[in-house]
Amino acid sequence: MKAGLVILLLVLNTATALGVVNNQYKKRLVVIEMTQLENKRDDMIDKWSQLLVEHAAWSANSRIERIAIEQLNMKYEYRDFLYLKI
């Protein structure tokens, strides 16, 4: 009876000890995964920022006006303000 109780406690003790080790291991894996995800998120934010800058540069008024004048031979006309198709 007494020996059985000791063995049971020993088994339980060993099991909880293994459980603690296992949990610690899993926690570390999760932390590593979290760090990787954070790095990935930062990379995506960087990429997004880069795209925002590129978008702003491509759509800049000065660039559009330059292309309109140089490549499409357009010009800004103040006098002929309104065109009516009759």
Add this chain to the structure above:
Amino acid sequence: MMAIGNIKQQNIRHIVIVLFLMLAAFSVSARVAYVHIEKSEFLKQEGERHYKRNIPIYAYRGNILDRNGHELAVSAPAISIWADPDDVLEHSEAFEVLAGQIDVDFFALKRRAEKTTNRSFMYIKRQVGPRVADIVAQSGLDVVGVIKERKRVYPEADIFSQVIGMTDIDYQGVEGVELAFNEYLQGANGIRSVIRDRIGRSFEVIETPRDKVDGGEVSLSLDRNIQYIAYSELKRALSYHEASSGMMVVLDAKAGRVLSMVNYPSYNPNERSSLDEFALRNRTVTDVFEPGSAIKPFVMAAAMEQGVIDEREILDVNPGYISIGDKKVSDSSNYNKLNAAGVLAKSSNVGMVQIASRIDDEYLAEKLRSYGLFSPPGIELPGESSGLFVSQPDWGPHYKSFLSFGYGAATSALQLANAYMVLANNGVRRDITVLDGDNRVPGMQVMQPEVANRILRMLQGVVQAGGTGAGAATMAYQVVGKTGTAKKLKAGIYQDDAYIALFSGVAPLSDPQIVVAVIVDDPRKNGVYGGQVAAPVFSRVVSRVLRYLDVAPDKAIDSFAVNTL
């Protein structure tokens, strides 16, 4: 006998061994107790020093947007190159080659390295693009380190530079909106305590004493398209008139929001190697100038509010000049007789001096301040000027006369636009803001609504044929405003060959939407007067901006050009 002797000997040995083991156990226990009680804190710190690392969690600096959500300032990834100063000196030949490839002055780098040999870190180049990082990687120099950072990029470059300002190399706002909203934009970095493995990976988070707070986005009331229109037109005019500088403010006439605020010359905040200090300032907010005749509508408004002038009254402005003390002040020609509207349309100094003489001094001073000409516009930007204005009790005998045509007091471009907004807004003055959003403080009635409307109607004469600002008229919209030309003051003397030309006005007259103030400093060619230099800029800007804002023309259809396709 022998057996008894052996047993005794064994007992003694047993007791000695037990005592020895007990002593050993006690020593170990005592040491454990000592370490845990006495040395606990020290050992904990030592342990943490070896495995625990406090790593910063960097907050993102918020973007700055225009009122349509277009980015005006963005935080983009950047790379900084570093090395140990000793390595720079040791591998100087390899570093010389690398320096040439990444556009760094090697001799300056070497001098810096020689000065910092007591340290183990120095930047070689900060905040560079990925191309430079590739060059470093290809160089094969394994003593060169790369740090990932972020830098501020301004996609609109020189068009918004003075308003948006910029950050320094450490990411702190030093000018404009970047400075005004620095705390909100930058957020707060966090700290995380971690345990790292031998290759530097964090595998356990001990605690996060402070989490990061990313900076907020700032949405401005400025519109990048309107800003571009204003900037390009101002630049064009400055080139045509060979002027030294210029500025322009476009306000939303109803809400007091800034739609555009431009200065020229400007600078590119992305390229700081050739920054000019003069170009850094947002002069529309900080710099003041004598407004010249642009002040006249407000002196007239004060006279009408006090009831000392009747619109129908005919003033005798013959012979076209008047003596004020030892100074002779003239009109551009002798207009003989003018009514109040004519005084504004012809910008008659003689007429204005007569009208101002009837206004109570204290009343005029208080009114001009309340209209916003000489009081702070309440904008969020740094360096806001309150204008220069002599307090009423200190007015000299002729001060009011000179003030009536805009001399002896100075105002900023923003203050001038703010005052014209009072006319456009039925006499209500509002604080000016660069922020988007609806939660505005209600304005204050500073001018009688009927006076504001009558002044606007009177100003129609200015932009009609024969008026001083006829060049401000547009094809499709009715506009009103007032020209101004002020001699520049240098070393206390008014110059006869240096002027500030300006025009400030409101459009469209039927339902004012925008207020525009154009100031051109020291025009040298193709005219020097406000009507010749600033009024045409006003006209072009108003035409383009109102069309962009989808405002219906309010001129009769047969009065402007109609083309058939």
